[in-house]
Amino acid sequence: MAGLEDLYREIILDHYRSPRNRGELPVPPAHRVEGFNPLCGDEVVVYLEVNDGTLTDLRIAGQGCSISQSSASMMSATVKGRPVEEARKLIRSFKAMMSIREQSLGGEEEAEEADARGEAEIMRPEDLGELAALQGVVKFPVRIKCATLSWNALAQGLDEIAAGVPSSD
Amino acid sequence: MTSTVEAGRLEVAALRKQFPLLQQLSHGKRLIYLDSAASSQRPRAVLDAMDHYYETTHANVHRGVYAIAEEATRQFEMARRATGRFINAPRPDVEIVFTKNATEALNLVAHSYGRHLLPKGKAILLTELEHHANIVPWLMLAAESGAELRYIPVGEDYRLDLSELDRLIDGVGLVGVSCMSNVLGTVIDLGPVVEAAHAVGAVVVADGSQLVPQRGVDVSALGVDFLAFTGHKMLGPTGIGVLWGREDLLERMPPFLGGGEMIRDVRLDGFVPNDLPWKFEAGTPPIAEAIGLHAAIGFLESVGMEKIAAHEIGLTARAIELLTDRHGDDLQIFGPTDDLTARGGVLSFGFRDLHAHDLAQVLDAEGICIRAGHHCAKPLMRRLGVTATARASFYVYNGEDDIAALSDALDVAAAFFG
Numbered sequence: 001m002a003g004l005e006d007l008y009r010e011i012i013l014d015h016y017r018s019p020r021n022r023g024e025l026p027v028p029p030a031h032r033v034e035g036f037n038p039l040c041g042d043e044v045v046v047y048l049e050v051n052d053g054t055l056t057d058l059r060i061a062g063q064g065c066s067i068s069q070s071s072a073s074m075m076s077a078t079v080k081g082r083p084v085e086e087a088r089k090l091i092r093s094f095k096a097m098m099s100i101r102e103q104s105l106g107g108e109e110e111a112e113e114a115d116a117r118g119e120a121e122i123m124r125p126e127d128l129g130e131l132a133a134l135q136g137v138v139k140f141p142v143r144i145k146c147a148t149l150s151w152n153a154l155a156q157g158l159d160e161i162a163a164g165v166p167s168s169d
Numbered sequence: 170m171t172s173t174v175e176a177g178r179l180e181v182a183a184l185r186k187q188f189p190l191l192q193q194l195s196h197g198k199r200l201i202y203l204d205s206a207a208s209s210q211r212p213r214a215v216l217d218a219m220d221h222y223y224e225t226t227h228a229n230v231h232r233g234v235y236a237i238a239e240e241a242t243r244q245f246e247m248a249r250r251a252t253g254r255f256i257n258a259p260r261p262d263v264e265i266v267f268t269k270n271a272t273e274a275l276n277l278v279a280h281s282y283g284r285h286l287l288p289k290g291k292a293i294l295l296t297e298l299e300h301h302a303n304i305v306p307w308l309m310l311a312a313e314s315g316a317e318l319r320y321i322p323v324g325e326d327y328r329l330d331l332s333e334l335d336r337l338i339d340g341v342g343l344v345g346v347s348c349m350s351n352v353l354g355t356v357i358d359l360g361p362v363v364e365a366a367h368a369v370g371a372v373v374v375a376d377g378s379q380l381v382p383q384r385g386v387d388v389s390a391l392g393v394d395f396l397a398f399t400g401h402k403m404l405g406p407t408g409i410g411v412l413w414g415r416e417d418l419l420e421r422m423p424p425f426l427g428g429g430e431m432i433r434d435v436r437l438d439g440f441v442p443n444d445l446p447w448k449f450e451a452g453t454p455p456i457a458e459a460i461g462l463h464a465a466i467g468f469l470e471s472v473g474m475e476k477i478a479a480h481e482i483g484l485t486a487r488a489i490e491l492l493t494d495r496h497g498d499d500l501q502i503f504g505p506t507d508d509l510t511a512r513g514g515v516l517s518f519g520f521r522d523l524h525a526h527d528l529a530q531v532l533d534a535e536g537i538c539i540r541a542g543h544h545c546a547k548p549l550m551r552r553l554g555v556t557a558t559a560r561a562s563f564y565v566y567n568g569e570d571d572i573a574a575l576s577d578a579l580d581v582a583a584a585f586f587g
């Protein structure tokens with residue numbers, strides 16, 4: 001049975017205690033998206049600014065548990081300043097890592113399948129840097145939604161910007 | 170206060186032995202179950218009754234004329250009568266409708282009464298502390314019919330604030346109110362609400378999901394018009410709920426779901442509904458579950474509902490005392506802490522600045538099961554200004570040892586998150 005230390009890795013607790021990129025951005029020019037976790041009532045608000053295909057700035061507001069907060073913090077630190085396409089690839093890779101599989105618990109299989117198709121669209125957990133610390137969450141299926149909350153909001157925000165959908169307020 | 174507690178003392182150790190699930194370990198520790206408000210565990214007697222039924226008399230009810238079908242029908246209808254007697258229903262044989270759960274029972278009323286008998290232009294009055302099961306069906310109805318929804322607010326004392334009741338009740342055709350909050354533990358004093366409702370000709374739909382298991386409910390004394398509750402919170406199986414309604418109202422209401430069992434006659438161009446209560450029981454009913462519920466009621470009655478009520482009050486008092494003593498300002502209790510007789514065995518709390526989810530996760534590693542989240546009462550959470558709380562709830566198998574373990578585990582959580 002998975003233990004607490006599989007879930008609460010030191011780096012996760014660090015991001016929880018001192019979250020990065022916390023705050024808000026003026027809308028517009030920034031785009032604002034909300035994510036809700038129906039399970040626990042957690043709410044995350046992601047503010048993003050895209051200029052010339054690059055995610056130039058990003059802020060996180062809202063409240064939640066240590067897993068959702070630290071995942072959001074790590075996400076912000078990882079994707080800020082990156083081209084949108086890279087951010088999307090990270091989102092896909094992170095979500096692959098967070099999906100439950102019967103055999104291996106991680107994104108490896110999906111990465112292999114993607115490799116086999118000649119696509120390098122999904123990164124392996126070991127290439128995800130500190131985000132790999134969240135791998136243990138998969139062993140606690142109820143908490144997966146906490147970890148993916150901010151990522152889903154970010155994906156939604158990027159889609160909305162691409163489609164020219166106005167920001168929520 | 171203490172005297173009631175002493176008088177109602179339950180033999181917790183002996184009771185606990187009768188619950189197979191509680192005999193196991195969780196993470197290598199004694200499994201301590203503090204989430205009965207979400208769903209209780211069931212004693213051997215309930216599991217045996219259901220097995221025995223499946224092994225000896227299972228057949229569909231109200232259909233076959235062979236011996237086991239007759240016996241299945243008899244046991245099913247006996248369960249209905251026992252359920253009705255448990256809540257002192259005037260006509261157990263016609264006024265008890267078996268549903269899937271309390272949620273379905275409330276939806277049945279929203280549909281068959283709300284859509285058909287609630288006079289046009291009448292408002293619906295709910296309270297701010299309702300479970301989603303007693304809000305969403307009414308929101309769905311209001312979206313269709315345009316009925317106005319109003320809410321009795323929750324005061325700073327975690328009780329219903331009835332100061333504006335006279336104004337709120339004006340023009341109301343139906344009141345939906347919980348008998349006990351599944352978050353705050355507050356036992357609602359229904360008297361004034363029922364009186365005000367009846368004075369304006371409104372019917373009262375009571376949600377007894379939490380109170381029926383802890384104190385029992387006497388529908389005749391309570392004076393409500395409908396009562397919904399659910400088997401799995403009162404030592405019974407999942408998959409069975411109960412709607413009690415006044416016979417004259419049920420009689421006038423059209424059916425909810427259509428299909429077999431609920432008809433007297435069907436032609437290609439129409440149907441004649443069956444008599445009460447089968448009019449509301451479309452399709453094969455939860456037969457084994459009804460028999461399990463009957464066994465659960467038998468178990469509760471043999472322990473004694475008065476003793477159970479006193480046990481809940483005593484244990485909650487002990488929990489509040491010990492936790493505030495040991496954890497002081499680290500602990501924030503959401504719910505009344507003064508008059509504990511008007512409070513059930515549900516304790517919602519915040520601990521330090523820890524999120525309820527994180528707290529529950531650390532407690533789980535100590536073998537302790539508590540609930541963390543919004544408890545299907547998001548409007549109430551907003552009123553309390555939180556997104557989630559931790560909640561410990563107590564039942565017949567919980568004792569002071571469980572509360573001491575909870576307290577110890579809070580220290581572990583504090584140390585873990587630093």
Ligand SMILES: Cc1ncc(COP(=O)(O)O)c(C=O)c1O
Pocket residue numbers: 206207270271272273300302303347349350351376378379399410545
């Ligand atoms: C007050 C209250 N009402 C209704 C319900 C719904 O019960 P069920 O899910 O069995 O329909 C619950 C249980 O969560 C409850 O606590």
